[in-house]
Amino acid sequence: MWREVAGLRTRQAWRAGWLGALGVSVSVMLAACDAGSAQGGGAQAATAAQSVHPAMSGAQMQKVSADGAAAIPAGGQTRAQVYESVKKMTAVGKQLFFDPSLSLSGKLACASCHSPQHAFGPPNALSVQFGGQDMRQQGMRAAHDIKYLQKVPSFTEHYHDSDDEGDESVDAGPTGGLMWDGRVNSAHDQARMPLTSTFEMGSTPQKVAAAVKAAPYANQFRDAFGERVFDSDDATFKAVLQALEVFEETPELFYPYTSKYDAFLAGKAQLTKAELRGLQLFNDETKGNCASCHISQRALDGSAPAFSDFGLIALGVPRNRTLAVNHDPHFYDLGACGPERTDLKGQDEYCGIFRTPTLRNVALRKTFFHNGIYHSLEEVVRFYAERDTNPEKFYPVVKGKVQKFDDLPKKYWANLNTDPPFDRKPGDKPALDESEIRDVVAFLKTLTDGYQPEAPQQHADAHIVSSK
Numbered sequence: 284m285w286r287e288v289a290g291l292r293t294r295q296a297w298r299a300g301w302l303g304a305l306g307v308s309v310s311v312m313l314a315a316c317d318a319g320s321a322q323g324g325g326a327q328a329a330t331a332a333q334s335v336h337p338a339m340s341g342a343q344m345q346k347v348s349a350d351g352a353a354a355i356p357a358g359g360q361t362r363a364q365v366y367e368s369v370k371k372m373t374a375v376g377k378q379l380f381f382d383p384s385l386s387l388s389g390k391l392a393c394a395s396c397h398s399p400q401h402a403f404g405p406p407n408a409l410s411v412q413f414g415g416q417d418m419r420q421q422g423m424r425a426a427h428d429i430k431y432l433q434k435v436p437s438f439t440e441h442y443h444d445s446d447d448e449g450d451e452s453v454d455a456g457p458t459g460g461l462m463w464d465g466r467v468n469s470a471h472d473q474a475r476m477p478l479t480s481t482f483e484m485g486s487t488p489q490k491v492a493a494a495v496k497a498a499p500y501a502n503q504f505r506d507a508f509g510e511r512v513f514d515s516d517d518a519t520f521k522a523v524l525q526a527l528e529v530f531e532e533t534p535e536l537f538y539p540y541t542s543k544y545d546a547f548l549a550g551k552a553q554l555t556k557a558e559l560r561g562l563q564l565f566n567d568e569t570k571g572n573c574a575s576c577h578i579s580q581r582a583l584d585g586s587a588p589a590f591s592d593f594g595l596i597a598l599g600v601p602r603n604r605t606l607a608v609n610h611d612p613h614f615y616d617l618g619a620c621g622p623e624r625t626d627l628k629g630q631d632e633y634c635g636i637f638r639t640p641t642l643r644n645v646a647l648r649k650t651f652f653h654n655g656i657y658h659s660l661e662e663v664v665r666f667y668a669e670r671d672t673n674p675e676k677f678y679p680v681v682k683g684k685v686q687k688f689d690d691l692p693k694k695y696w697a698n699l700n701t702d703p704p705f706d707r708k709p710g711d712k713p714a715l716d717e718s719e720i721r722d723v724v725a726f727l728k729t730l731t732d733g734y735q736p737e738a739p740q741q742h743a744d745a746h747i748v749s750s751k
């Protein structure tokens with residue numbers, strides 16, 4: 284799919300993130316209702332749209348006008364009508380997101396694994412969550428937090444970005460897509476997966492449709508999608524996916540940009556000394572070098588940093604031996620080359636790579652990396668700093684020999700990243716010492732949404748330094 288649309292995409296469409304693909308096929312209706320400005324996506328679009336209708340994103344408007352053909356009479360809708368549709372779908376999408384009756388067990392809602400109190404990420408410290416009919420089926424990957432997804436571009440094997448380097452000729456390699464392996468490009472296609480996965484909600488389109496018809500919000504659902512939405516299970520299921528997608532684009536919930544670091548970039552907050560040291564170590568190419576993948580600066584167009592370049596990268600994260608799938612010594616989760624993702628199967632250069640996650644709200648998580656192996660930010664940052672200088676701290680040692688990269692068969696080791704801080708060998712000084720690791724973690728904690736500049740205790744620990 285991305286192959287077809289890639290050539291058509293404008294810079295603007297790109298920035299509409301995973302809506303980019305739809306951005307090029309936006310209906311006449313949209314042009315007619317003057318939502319063109321909303322095509323910029325992201326924060327700008329949100330702001331532009333908000334100036335007309337508060338709490339409405341360009342992405343949402345676009346989604347409803349481009350995608351809603353089945354439910355909404357095509358063409359001729361005014362901006363106000365599109366706005367009304369978005370509002371209704373968002374309200375219904377929210378109900379669906381929190382409704383456990385959509386799962387076979389009756390116990391699992393999207394929100395069970397994507398909790399609003401945890402930036403729509405996992406509410407607990409389990410490496411992976413449980414689901415299925417008996418709620419005992421263990422997944423194989425950590426649940427993401429699903430904020431800021433509007434920034435994720437569609438998956439491509441060759442990414443050319445003009446925003447960061449100012450040079451579109453650079454091929455940044457495999458980039459984008461949703462899920463750890465980038466295997467799906469839109470939130471509506473994504474939503475199908477947890478709903479039907481045997482180790483998650485374990486349902487079927489028919490059962491989901493039946494649950495919605497029986498739900499207390501059935502009338503509201505019909506009102507949002509039209510009289511005929513219950514005519515077929517297929518139409519109902521499609522509308523469920525669309526409502527979830529539209530809900531996941533609610534700006535104030537899913538991309539508010541209200542962290543302390545955002546306030547700092549706007550010159551409205553000061554970082555503490557530790558946070559500022561952490562930021563410098565995060566950016567310094569010879570120290571953490573974190574910002575080379577987790578972008579910390581505004582893009583050239585001024586939009587807020589996503590803390591990811593969305594590249595798919597092999598870090599050589601240790602095998603998580605507590606996962607049921609890993610009891611089979613021959614099983615490997617190889618990310619983009621499978622087994623969950625199937626289209627790049629057999630292409631060795633894609634084995635072991637996973638999409639770089641955003642670090643916004645990362646401090647609200649209690650489990651890290653695709654297999655949930657670590658449970659504190661200190662452990663994660665230490666892994667970066669000492670993977671190569673002290674591998675025995677992270678990988679099993681058998682008969683005195685460190686089993687480095689124990690979750691990636693040797694034939695794929697050429698795919699492993701060797702940029703700083705991964706450019707060292709045993710005996711070298713780690714890229715960050717323990718106090719520097721603490722500083723980086725202090726900085727990561729400034730990426731949590733909901734910072735309140737006026738709160739007195741925030742003033743108390745704020746220090747001298749500001750961004751201006």
Ligand code: HEC
Pocket residue numbers: 380391392393394395396397412413414422424425426427428429432460461462463464470473474477478482483484527623
């Ligand atoms: C049992 C736990 C569980 C439930 C329930 C669940 N998810 Fe997820 N979610 C996950 C996991 C695990 C991943 C990562 C999967 C992967 O990479 O293969 C994920 C990934 C996602 C992503 C992609 C995020 C990204 O950064 O690429 C989205 C979007 C998402 N889920 C939305 C939903 C929606 C909508 C629902 C309800 C229909 C839902 N999830 C239900 C566990 C869950």
Ligand code: HEC
Pocket residue numbers: 565571572573574575576577594595596597598600637638639640641642645648650651652653654660663664667668700702703704723
């Ligand atoms: C070469 C690119 C690259 C660099 C450099 C890099 N990261 Fe990452 N980061 C990734 C990728 C890819 C993942 C996911 C890896 C996986 O799960 O297999 C990740 C995951 C993480 C996570 C876990 C997030 C989550 O939701 O589970 C944290 C925290 C993190 N990185 C912080 C840092 C810090 C701090 C630095 C600097 C010391 C850094 N990263 C440097 C690419 C990078």
